[in-house]
Amino acid sequence: MTVRAQQFTELRLDGxxxxxxxxxxxxxxxxxxxxxxxxALLGPSGCGKTTALNCLAGLLPLSGGSIWLDDKRIDGLPPxxxxxxxxxxxYALFPHMSVRRNIAFxxxxxxxxKAERNKRVDEAISLVQLxxxxxxxxxQLSGGQQxxxxxxxxxxxQPPVVLMDEPLSNLDATLRLxxxxxxxxxxxxxxxxxxxxxxxxxxxxxxxDRLVVLRSGSVQQIGTPEExxxxxxxxxxxxxxxxxxxxxxxxxxxxxxxxxxxxxxxKLTGVNCEDVGAGGGIAAIRPEDFVLGGTDANRLEVTVEIxxxxxxxxxxxxxxxSGEPIYFRTQGRVAPGDAVTLSVPQDRVLVFSPDSxxxxxxxxx
Amino acid sequence: xxxxAEKPPVTxxxxxxxxRLAERGIDRxxxxxxxxxxxxxxxxxxxxxYGLGLSFTPDQGGGPFANYQKFFQDPYLRNTLWTTFExxxxxxxxxxxxxxxxxxxxxxxxxxxxxxxxxxxxxxTLGTVLTADGLLEFxxxxxxxxxxxxxxxxxxxxxxxxxxxxxxxFSLIITGFPFAFLLTMSYLSGIxxxxxxxxxxxxxxxxxxxxxxxxxxxxxxxAITFCLSFVLAFSVFPSAILVGDPSGETRVxxxxxxxxxxxxxxxxxxSTIAVIMTVSMLIVIAAVLLWRxxxxxxxxxxxx
Numbered sequence: 001m002t003v004r005a006q007q008f009t010e011l012r013l014d015g016x017x018x019x020x021x022x023x024x025x026x027x028x029x030x031x032x033x034x035x036x037x038x039x040a041l042l043g044p045s046g047c048g049k050t051t052a053l054n055c056l057a058g059l060l061p062l063s064g065g066s067i068w069l070d071d072k073r074i075d076g077l078p079p080x081x082x083x084x085x086x087x088x089x090x091y092a093l094f095p096h097m098s099v100r101r102n103i104a105f106x107x108x109x110x111x112x113x114k115a116e117r118n119k120r121v122d123e124a125i126s127l128v129q130l131x132x133x134x135x136x137x138x139x140q141l142s143g144g145q146q147x148x149x150x151x152x153x154x155x156x157x158q159p160p161v162v163l164m165d166e167p168l169s170n171l172d173a174t175l176r177l178x179x180x181x182x183x184x185x186x187x188x189x190x191x192x193x194x195x196x197x198x199x200x201x202x203x204x205x206x207x208x209d210r211l212v213v214l215r216s217g218s219v220q221q222i223g224t225p226e227e228x229x230x231x232x233x234x235x236x237x238x239x240x241x242x243x244x245x246x247x248x249x250x251x252x253x254x255x256x257x258x259x260x261x262x263x264x265x266x267k268l269t270g271v272n273c274e275d276v277g278a279g280g281g282i283a284a285i286r287p288e289d290f291v292l293g294g295t296d297a298n299r300l301e302v303t304v305e306i307x308x309x310x311x312x313x314x315x316x317x318x319x320x321x322s323g324e325p326i327y328f329r330t331q332g333r334v335a336p337g338d339a340v341t342l343s344v345p346q347d348r349v350l351v352f353s354p355d356s357x358x359x360x361x362x363x364x365x
Numbered sequence: 366x367x368x369x370a371e372k373p374p375v376t377x378x379x380x381x382x383x384x385r386l387a388e389r390g391i392d393r394x395x396x397x398x399x400x401x402x403x404x405x406x407x408x409x410x411x412x413x414x415y416g417l418g419l420s421f422t423p424d425q426g427g428g429p430f431a432n433y434q435k436f437f438q439d440p441y442l443r444n445t446l447w448t449t450f451e452x453x454x455x456x457x458x459x460x461x462x463x464x465x466x467x468x469x470x471x472x473x474x475x476x477x478x479x480x481x482x483x484x485x486x487x488x489x490t491l492g493t494v495l496t497a498d499g500l501l502e503f504x505x506x507x508x509x510x511x512x513x514x515x516x517x518x519x520x521x522x523x524x525x526x527x528x529x530x531x532x533x534x535f536s537l538i539i540t541g542f543p544f545a546f547l548l549t550m551s552y553l554s555g556i557x558x559x560x561x562x563x564x565x566x567x568x569x570x571x572x573x574x575x576x577x578x579x580x581x582x583x584x585x586x587x588a589i590t591f592c593l594s595f596v597l598a599f600s601v602f603p604s605a606i607l608v609g610d611p612s613g614e615t616r617v618x619x620x621x622x623x624x625x626x627x628x629x630x631x632x633x634x635x636s637t638i639a640v641i642m643t644v645s646m647l648i649v650i651a652a653v654l655l656w657r658x659x660x661x662x663x664x665x666x667x668x669x
Contacts (some may be wrong), residue, residue: 028432050577057562058565058566059562059566078565078570079562079565079566080565080566080568080569080570082566082567083568085566085567086562086563086566087558088563090557092559092563094560094564094578094661095560095562095582095664095665096581096582096661096663105569106568108568109567109568110568137663139663139664149639153563153567157567157568163566179573
């Protein structure tokens, strides 16, 4: 495999901002990306992740900050001078060109001699396993194949950085999983530095070396998938990482590491994640961390309302005595109307301060 | 299990007549076509065929093709065809060529876009006569343009821009441009702008993006725009008389037809000229559409 990434040390974003009139789409993004790293920008629609990517690609001018590739400042360069590869959400394949000509386009624009160009196009085509479709037009390909062409086109130039804007969001579920593995495989074989934008936390967790969680234009947390998944810094990130239950409760007592919260008839002890003192606190719990029955100190009385069958387990929506909804998953069998007791280990209850960001809109996640 | 086997065999029944007709596209919605069909038959097909027949029955006798022979043998008549081509082709080309950069610029939203678009489209509403009137005022030897040019000593003599070829060409451009512009703009807005973004991330500068991405995708639309602009310009009549030189330089084919039918009362000859006019337009359109057939005409929206 001779498709190789160009070498550099780091790509640095220094307070990159972008606003549209009075509206700030991206606010002071600081991020250093090392050569070969796979970074995912994660957030719901409107969080500024695509704006960040377009700024990086040069498709949008910055309203503040600077972008550096090692010692070279690149934020003033037009996209055609940056030489970053980009994969668009709708693929943006040239409909009037065959797969081959699509992939060759960048090389043609860079005046790569014909022999060399053909060789590199062949390599890119075999890299994404599209050999038999090389002469076809984009309109004749399936979504997954089009996505492969888009990726091949972006990497054929051996760019220092590849930018991907929600590349899997237009694919169906099975294909999405397949292409996810494909992208991971490409990253591993080519060592391409990749900046990947997505609203799907599972995609981000499975692909990236590092996650950047964004919300309304500002960074919430930057960390490895393990860090972000296990230790979200605030309720917003927690909500995004699958902590679907967020109970706003009163603080009964708290110290550096633990908080006891309570409300009408139940008490929850959890990990103090955000220096929660007196007043209110938010207990964030993943649906899969509840245990049916159980005698742990963290007990909740729940009336089952809606049960969804998932094969291995069931996804259940119930209500607490207070009337608040609660979501849990269980491998046991429950039916609507059942009264059950749930318990949750105290290290699986994260307590955040209510002052920080509200949870994301579930419709957007 | 046994119950299944004991079931009587299902006899295949013919679907109802309604369903069989609907399968072939025959249903009550066909009635929607009636007004259009009546219109075409009564107001187009019948007069056209009548005229066609008339053109083959010359008033002076001499066989069915006598009028056609006369048209192509008489230079005074024959030349009207070339005169019309000399006006129609450049006017259509200029209109299409000018509309591309304008539409390109106006494709993205910006301040004052509506005002500018309105200004560009207003000439449609003016009508040929008003445009001609304006041109006479503006371009005449004593008009503002010549006064300005003289005052600035750019020319010594007023330049002749009306009552000749140029006057008619200007008039055709002014009245034809809005059509070309609106059509081009709608074709251009059908091209996904991310294609250009993609091309730029691959290293294409603005000219290469236009040359390799936008233009090839726009070309089929431009072909249609050209055809329509050409047809509009080819049937030029009022401006050829008002701002042209209707007995000389801008004696176009429609004037010849009018002259034959309305001044010499030779309806047959008038019909002949009209048929020649139609066939000439069809030849140009066929040539353009033939070329268009070689172009990519599929989706331009990026998504496959």
